[in-house]
Amino acid sequence: MSYILNRILSMLLTLFLISAITFAVTNILPGDVAMMIMGTQSNPEALAGLRESLGLNDPLLVQYGRWIGGMLTGDWGTSLVFKEPIAPLLLQKMTASGLIVLFSMSIALICAVPLGVWAAVHPNRWQDTASSSAALLGVSLPDFFWGIMMILLFARALHWLPSSGFVDPGEDLLLAFRHALLPSLALGLGLMAHLTRMTRATMTGILNQEFIRVARAKGLGERTVVWRYGLANAVGPVMTVAGLQVGYLFGSIIVIESLFNYTGMGWLTYQALLNRDIPLIQASVFVIAAVVMLANLIVDLLYVLVDPRIRLS
Amino acid sequence: MKLPAAFRTSKGLLGTALVLVILLIAVFAPMVIPVDWTTKMDMRARLSPPTWAHPLGTDQLGRDLMYRVLLGARTSIVIASSAVLMSIVIGLPLGLISGYAGRTTDNVLMRLVDTLLAFPALLLALTISAVLGPNLQNTIIAIGIAFTPFLARIIRGEALRVAQMPYVEAARTAGNSDLRLILRHILPNIMPAVIVQSTISLAFAILAEAGLSFLGLGTQPPDASWGLMIQASRDYLDRAPWTALVPGAAVALTVLGLNMFGDALRDALDPRSKGAS
Numbered sequence: 001m002s003y004i005l006n007r008i009l010s011m012l013l014t015l016f017l018i019s020a021i022t023f024a025v026t027n028i029l030p031g032d033v034a035m036m037i038m039g040t041q042s043n044p045e046a047l048a049g050l051r052e053s054l055g056l057n058d059p060l061l062v063q064y065g066r067w068i069g070g071m072l073t074g075d076w077g078t079s080l081v082f083k084e085p086i087a088p089l090l091l092q093k094m095t096a097s098g099l100i101v102l103f104s105m106s107i108a109l110i111c112a113v114p115l116g117v118w119a120a121v122h123p124n125r126w127q128d129t130a131s132s133s134a135a136l137l138g139v140s141l142p143d144f145f146w147g148i149m150m151i152l153l154f155a156r157a158l159h160w161l162p163s164s165g166f167v168d169p170g171e172d173l174l175l176a177f178r179h180a181l182l183p184s185l186a187l188g189l190g191l192m193a194h195l196t197r198m199t200r201a202t203m204t205g206i207l208n209q210e211f212i213r214v215a216r217a218k219g220l221g222e223r224t225v226v227w228r229y230g231l232a233n234a235v236g237p238v239m240t241v242a243g244l245q246v247g248y249l250f251g252s253i254i255v256i257e258s259l260f261n262y263t264g265m266g267w268l269t270y271q272a273l274l275n276r277d278i279p280l281i282q283a284s285v286f287v288i289a290a291v292v293m294l295a296n297l298i299v300d301l302l303y304v305l306v307d308p309r310i311r312l313s
Numbered sequence: 314m315k316l317p318a319a320f321r322t323s324k325g326l327l328g329t330a331l332v333l334v335i336l337l338i339a340v341f342a343p344m345v346i347p348v349d350w351t352t353k354m355d356m357r358a359r360l361s362p363p364t365w366a367h368p369l370g371t372d373q374l375g376r377d378l379m380y381r382v383l384l385g386a387r388t389s390i391v392i393a394s395s396a397v398l399m400s401i402v403i404g405l406p407l408g409l410i411s412g413y414a415g416r417t418t419d420n421v422l423m424r425l426v427d428t429l430l431a432f433p434a435l436l437l438a439l440t441i442s443a444v445l446g447p448n449l450q451n452t453i454i455a456i457g458i459a460f461t462p463f464l465a466r467i468i469r470g471e472a473l474r475v476a477q478m479p480y481v482e483a484a485r486t487a488g489n490s491d492l493r494l495i496l497r498h499i500l501p502n503i504m505p506a507v508i509v510q511s512t513i514s515l516a517f518a519i520l521a522e523a524g525l526s527f528l529g530l531g532t533q534p535p536d537a538s539w540g541l542m543i544q545a546s547r548d549y550l551d552r553a554p555w556t557a558l559v560p561g562a563a564v565a566l567t568v569l570g571l572n573m574f575g576d577a578l579r580d581a582l583d584p585r586s587k588g589a590s
Binding site: 013014017018021025026028136137139140141142144145148149151152156247248249250251252254255258259269270273274276281285288289290292293296 | 424425427428429430431432433434435436439440441443444445516520523524527528529530540543546547550551554557561564565568569572573
């Protein structure tokens, strides 16, 4: 229990540091919110008045205090580009992104684990070469390139799936699924390749260990040895790596959502960055970092559930 | 001199060959190819498929894709290697101090590094690039800063491991100063890990530069960049898929080469992890 409490306390500290870094980085931006609202051609006196009323003349620490206070109480400010309150906007976009992140993670895990195990039980044979080469190619291509290839193949040539756009699952579940499929595949392919390499490496190490030899010597079937004894020990490390990749996914959604015009969190962040919408940049960067950190915490806690050795040590 | 066994495998050989070819292209292509060949617009041959005159086809302005992709190699390599160098220059002392200096310093530094790791690298790089204004130099800074926490973490782990070795203990007992211990005994022994990690980071940096440029927050025109070329091709995918395929293949071959080279390098320098990937 104290382990979990410890982790949560350390998470709160990290969350505070994330907010400080986000605020610091975005405050180096040339130009300010007042200028963004009124435009560069505006009357200097009106601009100064707006600055004063927005509190932009206060010391940075006071501004930070006000910002973090707002974030804690649910007042996240208003987006300068979308002219909407930020909190509901982010929540809506996060749901859209959550869909493709979960989807791509599932695709990646479902394919990568069997492929990695398959390669590990046939070291240096054609199965290993085929799976490892495919994985190597997968990690070597930018995900937006996969995305473009998929648009060409599945949308333009075969007309199976739409090439862009987002549909709310609440409106039409099937259509939402069809729109989410290509971005999820583009996101998931690189991840799948990475996890295949990781699973293979972990399984290779485990299959060379003493207890596997003992299990074989006892006369257990190869299937039991590999899946029941080998994979059970590989689940923890593979899960940890998969959890760490949530961060990678939330970086990649910026490119993939922009490519597919899928209006989620990544698309929103990109619009905020392009238009220097400072309040929106601050909120979305903070939220993404917080979500990534939360995902890692969940994986760590799951690891404790899966592997009793950590709980006991 | 005999080549280490790891480089005599087909993967090691292919990786080394690819890396060498791309390095040669990056160094010599801009010297050999006249500037006007890469910017010359052949309006009658816009979006031309590969022909004898244009072996890899042309883009929407009728510019020769082969010359542009060869020229883009330098942009990619310069940005990626400068960014990785920057992350080593910051991450190496950070990791060394954290791994060697003891609990309090280690805790403070690693807390900071862990916080930075919560930001997806691409998001961090994009934000920094947007804040500083996108250009070649700021792309290097953005990717360099975004990659530093990874490197610092790995170097810290290695330093922690090496610092507990009996020979370091022996050197300490012999009366060596902390600085000498770090520079003479720890640093040389973590270098293999640093070199391997740098090669892998280089591959990631190439991908990051392509991503940044693809989003318009990296290399800016008229500089030739593979990411920019792929972005420009988006509107012509139906009519001219080669405008995306050519720069995409260039990125893939470079990153593939670096990954294979990195794998072989790791097997050669760190026999413990042999065949780990």
